[in-house]
Structure formats: C-alpha cells, structure tokens
Amino acid sequence: MLRLALVVLWPSFLVTIVAEGFFFSFFDPHDLAIGGDHTDLPAIAIYTLGFFFFWVFCSLASMLTYYLTAPGPQSPPR
Secondary structure, three states, X not given: OHHHHHHHHHHXXXXXXXXXXXHHHHOOHHHOEEOOEEOOXXXXXXXXXXXXXXXXXXXXXXXXXXXXXXXXXXXXXX
C-alpha cells in the first residue's frame, strides 16, 4: 500500500510543482475570482489552495494511469 501511495503521489507532486509554476506565471492570485467575487485571501493562501487543487487533480490522473496499466488477473490456461 505504501508503494502504491508513493507511485501515485510522488509523480503527481512533481507535475503539480510545474503546473502551479505555469499557472501562476500567467495569472495573478489577486485577479482570480471565485464564484464571481474576488477573494480577500493573501496571495500565499491562494498559492497554497492552488497547489493542493493541482495536486488532487494530478493525483487522480496518476491513479488512473496506474489503474489502467496494472496487470489484470491471469486467465487459466486451456
């Protein structure tokens, strides 16, 4: 189980770093509007929330990749 967590979370963590870097290079945290209203959160809080949002999204993608590439049960020989 620990191996599964490391196989899924470590690559998604690395991709999250790159994704957040690209995203916040183009968008200022104070210009983002959530639900039509601008937030009063400090920039570091928006960076943190963005990081965890990207990490969850990338973890789901990594988990799906692991699930699709895992070997299935062996068929009995005929």
